[in-house]
Amino acid sequence: MDQTAIQAIRDLALSAYQQNEIDKLTLALVPSDHKIESLEKYQQFPRAFRGVFSTDVLEQYIAYINANATDQSAVYIDQVGMTALGIIDQGDGANPEWGRHKAKLALNKTPGFAALLENNGRWLKQNDLIEFVEDWISNLTFTDPDGEMLTPQLILNTLKKLTVKTVSETNQESQAYTQGLTKLEQLEVKAKGAELPEQFSFAVEPYVGFDTRVFVAKLQGRSDGNQVLLRYRILQLEQETTAIGLEFIDKLKAGITIPGLPIYLGSMQYQA
Structure with a gap:
């Protein structure tokens, strides 16, 4: 059996899958050169939400966190840099998630x-x-x-x-x-x-x-x-900037209303 016939058999085998079977797969051997590729792009919906929301408006950031975060999310506040990072799909130590959905806040001085x-x-x-x-x-x-x-x-x-x-x-x-x-x-x-x-x-x-x-x-x-x-x-000046940073923390903690959502002071490099 020559290479052309082998290739034809492989193509027929893959085409035999119905769409509902493809939806169950995450990876497959593509007949042309045996590369491993994701079939997610052929599915009706993505397997997970991937995206980074960025804003310099405090109210918009709080609204986004409240609309998307759960008790498996986390928010990290840097009161010196006046920034915050929310990892919507972080999970925890026992059940980690990929951290592909993030929300970033960076305030601008007036x-x-x-x-x-x-x-x-x-x-x-x-x-x-x-x-x-x-x-x-x-x-x-x-x-x-x-x-x-x-x-x-x-x-x-x-x-x-x-x-x-x-x-x-x-x-x-x-x-x-x-x-x-x-x-x-x-x-x-x-x-x-x-x-x-x-x-x-x-x-x-x-x-x-x-x-x-x-x-x-x-x-x-x-x-x-x-x-x-x-x-x-x-x-x-140092005392004043410290007080501004504390006000920043207070505003975020008061505005975020997700029960059980952990809020930390510091930074996080997750799935880097």
């Missing part, structure tokens, strides 16, 4: 919060800080050294007219808005008699749907020899 963090601790040119104040004037509150509130227009006028006076000192005492230079030179940053504000507050919703938080920052000024440079430092 534009105001992102701008505040981007400039924190950076020396800015005079015009750069002016533009920052102009862009976010509704979020900002400035105070003078006595704690009195200053009007936005006054702040902008002050920033636009800043000059730097260098004063030699034998003993330098650092002020809130000065920065030491070499040879113990101290800077007096003024605008025709008006001092640079000592600090400001920035009220912002860090992530959509989160509580508004008020960040307090100290303002400093110096010169590079040619121009005025300004920077601010957010006070207690």
Whole structure:
């Protein structure tokens, strides 16, 4: 019997299967070259749901988890990265599943919060800080050294007219808005008699749907020899970001209502 006849017999044997028999198979030897292939693509329905849902909207993520998860699913929360991973078909140690159905959440900072963090601790040119104040004037509150509130227009006028006076000192005492230079030179940053504000507050919703938080920052000024440079430092930033992370955890735990669904703090590499 030649190879052509053998091939014909194999093809006839496979064609003898009815559709309901094929549906019972997961793998088969394909006659042409004996490759192992799945027959799932020939079936009416897939054997399992495979997919990854991704969003940056907290409410949508919670809704998806509540609509698809079971007590055999799991959710992992990274409160530092403000992300979450839901493995819908995880199973457990005794009855593991493939983990091919996942839901991912990655929150984006609001534009105001992102701008505040981007400039924190950076020396800015005079015009750069002016533009920052102009862009976010509704979020900002400035105070003078006595704690009195200053009007936005006054702040902008002050920033636009800043000059730097260098004063030699034998003993330098650092002020809130000065920065030491070499040879113990101290800077007096003024605008025709008006001092640079000592600090400001920035009220912002860090992530959509989160509580508004008020960040307090100290303002400093110096010169590079040619121009005025300004920077601010957010006070207690680590404590504030920790509180935001805890709020993230609380929102997820409160929103997810699947009985018996485990929620963990951490990350998971499953079926990697």
